[in-house]
Amino acid sequence: MSETHWIHWIDADAEHTARWRSETGMPLPRRVVPADGRLSAATAHRLACEGTALLWQGDFQQARQMLRAMGRRIDRKPPARVAPARKAPAPASSPTAAFHLHRRAAGHRARVLAKLLVPLREDHTLGLRRAPDVRAACDEAYGPPQGGPWAVPLRELLGVIGAHQWRTKGVDIPAIGARIHPHYGVFSPVRGEYVDLVAQAPLPAAAHGSTAFDLGTGTGVLAAVLAHRGVRHVVATDSNPRAVECAADNMNRLGLTPRVKIATGGGLYPPGRAALVVCNPPWLPAKPNSALEQGVYDPDGAMLHGFLTGLADHLLPGGEGWLIMSDLAEHLGLRSPGELRSAITAAGLHVLDRLDTRPRHRRATDPTDPLHAARAAEITSLWRLRIAR
Incomplete structure (x- = not known):
């Protein structure tokens, strides 16, 4: 304080x-x-x-x-x-x-x-x-x-x-066969569907034995998944000092410190280019009421647009950007249909593929939830993006 x-x-x-x-x-x-x-x-x-x-x-x-x-x-x-x-x-x-x-x-x-x-x-x-x-x-x-x-x-x-x-118990992550230990103030990876998408999406050929960026790493769970899949070197960034400490702690627990670098300071992107850039920004374009809500709410979609507009300048030839997003904002009327695709096109990118999954969390099937209709229709997607030619 x-x-x-x-x-x-x-x-x-x-x-x-x-x-x-x-x-x-x-x-x-x-x-x-x-x-x-x-x-x-x-x-x-x-x-x-x-x-x-x-x-x-x-x-x-x-x-x-x-x-x-x-x-x-x-x-x-x-x-x-x-x-x-x-x-x-x-x-x-x-x-x-x-x-x-x-x-x-x-x-x-x-x-x-x-x-x-x-x-x-x-x-x-x-x-x-x-x-x-x-x-x-x-x-x-x-x-x-x-x-x-x-x-x-x-x-x-x-x-x-x-x-x-x-933090003591940890969260089981089947994709890495281990547990991730979230710290106070860092978004916990309890929604496993987005982790599974990153674990299952086909790696671009350029990513094998190369470098990947994990933007907004949080606990470091996606960086760990990429390292587990064979990416030789991962650079993970986050603006939250608690997340930086948490991710570093988890990489040390998993024995991944030699392969995963937690970058401190700077902007959303680290210096240089990568064969794969992964970003799981907050899914709802609204103002958080506290620091603890910053993993859920992103005012005006600032992190999303920062990822899209900066991607072309940070990809190696043949590389891909993976955007993990829910369409809950569209179902709530916070983002118009087609707005995301338009933003992708405006950034000079095209969609190579899109992998979809349904949420598995309890509120998606809870009819007493005030947002039940939107949650029941929600789809979480991994957008595979490349630079448009």
Whole structure:
């Protein structure tokens, strides 16, 4: 955190302070009051909606129960309407309107639940009864203990704990016969269909024994797949420092450090040319609400267009660019049909082939999901691109 903010509250006629921490960028609470198991969920929900933060001082398990109870109350009464937009609003029944309403409801939910805070001591221990040992999880997410004490949203801390469990356990990747270990703040490769596309697509002849670029590598999973398939040298890039550290850790675990270089700094592309350039940009052209959403939302499709417009200058003769994209944005009305093909043509590229697959994640078959119709129709594709002659 580049700047330290403080929260203040009164307890037993004495003023107390703590540093404020929110990895998702939640604003500093205007007012903080102590709370414990004597507080009702109705009162907690009302205070949080009014902007008052509740610093929990009781039992940790009771705090989790309170968070769930507040969440149920929010879900029973979602925001009334989508905020006014610059353009004329889409019909209420349109997929685009449903997407924006869903995003607004999710943002409202996150802001209200972020008002339930828990105290972290200087050494990253939780100052609550029956609290788990969260020191390792906090060290991974926040770095070594410094300063303190801290006040953090319980919902975010539970995300930190969950990320530590994923990092410890790892995600099984059948394409490499090993596990990838995501770090906190790095998009986890739990949607295996896009990994399978990269594992199955025919390698261009120029790529055998040559160099490949993996743009926006994240955990490094696609770089590992390319190395596993016999690509001699892979250069992986990412603008997220957490991703750079995560990818380097995974390459070391897999024994691929001699063959996979994790480039730091610079732009989307590393210097030079490659026989194969792989890019799996965020699939939805919308603004992320936090740094943790940058693996899903790409404002105005900036990374997608950066990949397309730069590809011709970074391919070796006979090389290919592989673009992994979902068409969910088209089903949601966030990108018009044919817009992607037009962008490919405008970049001086042509489509050599397209490999398609259906999503296998749980929400694709969940009829209660507010975006179910779009998710059920979604197709994930690997576009094989070459320079147009």
